[in-house]
Amino acid sequence: MPISGLYLVTDRGLCGTRPLEEVVRAALDGGATCVQLREKDVTTRFFLEEAGRLKKLLSDYGVPLIINDRLDVALTVEADGVHVGQDDMPYEAARRLMGPKAIIGLSVESWEDVERARDMDVDYLGVSPIFETPTKTDTKGSWGLEGLARIRAYTRLPLVAIGGLNASNAEAAVLAGADSIAVVSAICAAPDPLKASRDLAGIIGSALAKRSA
Amino acid sequence: MPISGLYLVTDRGLCGTRPLEEVVRAALDGGATCVQLREKDVTTRFFLEEAGRLKKLLSDYGVPLIINDRLDVALTVEADGVHVGQDDMPYEAARRLMGPKAIIGLSVESWEDVERARDMDVDYLGVSPIFETPTKTDTKGSWGLEGLARIRAYTRLPLVAIGGLNASNAEAAVLAGADSIAVVSAICAAPDPLKASRDLAGIIGSALAKRSA
Numbered sequence: 261m262p263i264s265g266l267y268l269v270t271d272r273g274l275c276g277t278r279p280l281e282e283v284v285r286a287a288l289d290g291g292a293t294c295v296q297l298r299e300k301d302v303t304t305r306f307f308l309e310e311a312g313r314l315k316k317l318l319s320d321y322g323v324p325l326i327i328n329d330r331l332d333v334a335l336t337v338e339a340d341g342v343h344v345g346q347d348d349m350p351y352e353a354a355r356r357l358m359g360p361k362a363i364i365g366l367s368v369e370s371w372e373d374v375e376r377a378r379d380m381d382v383d384y385l386g387v388s389p390i391f392e393t394p395t396k397t398d399t400k401g402s403w404g405l406e407g408l409a410r411i412r413a414y415t416r417l418p419l420v421a422i423g424g425l426n427a428s429n430a431e432a433a434v435l436a437g438a439d440s441i442a443v444v445s446a447i448c449a450a451p452d453p454l455k456a457s458r459d460l461a462g463i464i465g466s467a468l469a470k471r472s473a
Numbered sequence: 474m475p476i477s478g479l480y481l482v483t484d485r486g487l488c489g490t491r492p493l494e495e496v497v498r499a500a501l502d503g504g505a506t507c508v509q510l511r512e513k514d515v516t517t518r519f520f521l522e523e524a525g526r527l528k529k530l531l532s533d534y535g536v537p538l539i540i541n542d543r544l545d546v547a548l549t550v551e552a553d554g555v556h557v558g559q560d561d562m563p564y565e566a567a568r569r570l571m572g573p574k575a576i577i578g579l580s581v582e583s584w585e586d587v588e589r590a591r592d593m594d595v596d597y598l599g600v601s602p603i604f605e606t607p608t609k610t611d612t613k614g615s616w617g618l619e620g621l622a623r624i625r626a627y628t629r630l631p632l633v634a635i636g637g638l639n640a641s642n643a644e645a646a647v648l649a650g651a652d653s654i655a656v657v658s659a660i661c662a663a664p665d666p667l668k669a670s671r672d673l674a675g676i677i678g679s680a681l682a683k684r685s686a
Contacts, residue, residue: 303561306560
């Protein structure tokens with residue numbers, strides 16, 4: 261299925277005292293259509309166990325589990341896909357290991373990245389970041405809505421917009437060309453992740469309908 | 474081929490200003506029979522590129538390349554094997570992904586680890602640490618030569634001893650039961666890694682001959 265709608269990228273730190281699974285479940289109940297598990301600085305064993313728990317939870321909802329960067333984790337838990345950045349495994353190597361059915365997303369942080377990705381059969385481009393964000397600081401500047409629109413005009417690949425997106429700008433990002441809106445803090449750090457997800461999913465759904473009307 | 478002899482575990486930090494490849498080449502010229510690439514806190518891309526370079530270098534010497542923990546890296550560069558610790562991927566999952574021909578080593582840090590490993594077809598046990606060492610601090614105490622001898626009496630698996638080993642105690646470790654002596658700083662931090670490796674390989678070779686005589 262093509263990537264579309266509300267895409268949650270996890271951040272355990274932002275969940276505070278709430279278990280990650282509880283926040284993910286709230287996001288799913290609120291209408292998230294894709295979840296990416298992102299972990300840094302944990303052991304492989306911890307990452308695997310967490311991924312295994314999420315895999316089980318997500319399959320109850322029929323929502324794909326995407327693993328950030330770590331193909332060893334994705335292969336072991338039989339996740340639906342991986343998301344790779346420009347410092348992660350090259351796309352071709354990731355496809356070779358994951359096989360033809362896996363969802364593979366690729367972050368684009370520069371126009372050169374976008375051009376190189378044009379002829380790849382990636383499942384989506386992660387346009388990162390749209391706006392500056394404290395949850396990811398190793399980027400090369402932000403695309404803005406103009407950059408997003410420029411990529412939309414250039415490629416037919418599904419676009420997942422990420423970086424500084426929330427209920428106040430999700431509609432604009434969809435209208436600029438995003439098929440999916442990825443959020444981290446707008447759900448993980450929300451006082452009420454269920455409500456936050458429901459609101460976002462509603463805004464994104466309406467905007468997608470408006471765009472295709 | 475069974476693991477035996479001088480086993481280098483890399484530590485880029487300890488190599489100082491010398492490129493890792495230069496130190497590894499010196500170790501190979503000095504008689505190392507196995508090299509494990511261990512990296513933490515680097516990007517997957519960096520790890521892959523470095524592993525690819527070492528793979529090429531080691532194949533010229535006919536020496537196996539073992540990747541620490543990261544099966545995604547090992548699979549992509551077609552390394553000869555992986556080394557997993559108790560916080561890394563479980564052995565069975567690693568075997569499933571790596572296939573029957575891969576070398577898989579498993580660290581044992583407690584007697585329970587040794588008992589659990591008894592019926593696994595791991596290629597070697599990494600007995601870790603023999604002595605306290607500043608290059609690895611997340612362990613559960615040290616085995617000592619007595620602990621090594623106790624494991625030797627318990628299992629037929631090849632034993633790679635690691636932790637605080639150098640030219641002054643390598644012979645004793647072999648006589649206590651190690652088939653292979655793994656070193657980090659004794660080569661990576663040596664003023665002359667070629668000489669250090671040659672000395673160590675000589676000591677280990679003589680001790681293995683003495684033991685089997």
